[in-house]
Amino acid sequence: MAVIFDPLRGRTRPSASNPDEDIIDELIAGAAGGGTEDWVVLTGAGMSTDSGVPDYRGPDAVPRQPMTIQTFMSHPDQRARYWARSWVGWPRMRGSRPNAGHLGLAQLPVAGVITQNVDGLHQKAAAEEGSSSPVIDLHGSLDRVICLARGHMFDRDWVQRRLSELNPDFAELVGIDPIDVETAPDGDVDLEETQDFKVLDCPECDGILKPDVVYFGDSVPASRLQAANRICDEAEGIVVLGSSLAVLSGLRFVRAAAKASKPVVIVTDGPTRGDELADYRSISRVTEFVDAWAFRRIQGDDGKLPL
Numbered sequence: 310m311a312v313i314f315d316p317l318r319g320r321t322r323p324s325a326s327n328p329d330e331d332i333i334d335e336l337i338a339g340a341a342g343g344g345t346e347d348w349v350v351l352t353g354a355g356m357s358t359d360s361g362v363p364d365y366r367g368p369d370a371v372p373r374q375p376m377t378i379q380t381f382m383s384h385p386d387q388r389a390r391y392w393a394r395s396w397v398g399w400p401r402m403r404g405s406r407p408n409a410g411h412l413g414l415a416q417l418p419v420a421g422v423i424t425q426n427v428d429g430l431h432q433k434a435a436a437e438e439g440s441s442s443p444v445i446d447l448h449g450s451l452d453r454v455i456c457l458a459r460g461h462m463f464d465r466d467w468v469q470r471r472l473s474e475l476n477p478d479f480a481e482l483v484g485i486d487p488i489d490v491e492t493a494p495d496g497d498v499d500l501e502e503t504q505d506f507k508v509l510d511c512p513e514c515d516g517i518l519k520p521d522v523v524y525f526g527d528s529v530p531a532s533r534l535q536a537a538n539r540i541c542d543e544a545e546g547i548v549v550l551g552s553s554l555a556v557l558s559g560l561r562f563v564r565a566a567a568k569a570s571k572p573v574v575i576v577t578d579g580p581t582r583g584d585e586l587a588d589y590r591s592i593s594r595v596t597e598f599v600d601a602w603a604f605r606r607i608q609g610d611d612g613k614l615p616l
């Protein structure tokens with residue numbers, strides 16, 4: 310993921326291009342007449358704020374310095390700091406629930422969902438709704454841990470248990486209750502005294518373990534990017550839900566769609582880097598917008614609910 314410094318500086322929130330009902334009519338009709346299946350959906354942090362997972366750039370976002378891959382690799386103390394904060398933040402992140410936006414989207418038969426989020430909430434919603442639309446977590450997922458030496462993969466809950474065994478007194482030492490703390494977007498918490506936290510190395514090869522997420526300064530794995538590109542190439546248009554598009558790895562899908570003269574729909578309540586490329590722009594809350602889209606689709610064109 311490439312880092313762009315303050316790419317939204319000076320941008321103001323645009324106004325809506327059309328009433329939401331009219332935009333939803335376009336979504337139901339499809340980008341090329343094929344209905345909701347025509348659309349690939351790109352989601353960002355704004356999708357999950359109503360699940361209690363904060364975003365980076367919304368109006369209430371607390372300014373913070375997200376972890377970069379360079380910082381993580383630079384020193385064992387940095388890894389202890391990251392893992393301590395992440396260990397404390399995980400129970401709350403793990404317990405977050407999909408909101409009506411995730412659930413509504415899982416009811417819609419779209420071409421695919423590409424998410425920049427690492428919270429796993431689209432997957433939880435898809436499991437609840439029995440959705441068959443593919444979901445690609447472009448920036449990885451906090452519920453997996455990867456060994457940087459040889460790619461061994463571990464379940465996050467297992468790593469969490471091992472870390473708890475290695476650090477039995479840590480929570481008490483720093484005076485924190487893991488269930489009650491304020492979690493940051495990337496699942497960590499504010500914590501100062503972390504140098505005594507014992508980090509787990511790969512049990513297979515002693516390699517460095519890292520949550521399987523793409524940090525700032527890191528790049529999206531090629532196979533994942535190819536899968537996302539394939540869905541975008543096959544889709545007839547793109548819908549962005551709750552993303553500032555500040556991160557290039559998301560913005561490039563919007564640029565590619567615009568370049569191919571495919572319609573671009575953006576639903577986000579703040580300014581985005583893709584605003585000038587949008588054919589339709591809503592500044593509504595994602596949750597309500599998606600809920601209305603899912604409801605309109607069930608309702609059908611004549612406004613009658615199915616018997």
Ligand SMILES: NC(=O)c1ccc[n+]([C@@H]2O[C@H](COP(=O)([O-])OP(=O)(O)OC[C@H]3O[C@@H](n4cnc5c(N)ncnc54)[C@H](O)[C@@H]3O)[C@@H](O)[C@H]2O)c1
Nearest residue numbers: 353354355364365366426427428494552553578579594595
């Ligand atoms: N939930 C997560 O997993 C999570 C959370 C924060 C950040 N991140 C990571 O950081 C990067 C942040 O970029 P981003 O573009 O996804 O997020 P961002 O924070 O840059 O932008 C979110 C945008 O959504 C808007 N928004 C917030 N809640 C909304 C709502 N309910 N309805 C409508 N709009 C809403 C905000 O005003 C803001 O414009 C991502 O690439 C991601 O990897 C992940």
Ligand SMILES: [Zn+2]
Nearest residue numbers: 456461511514
């Ligand atoms: Zn390993």
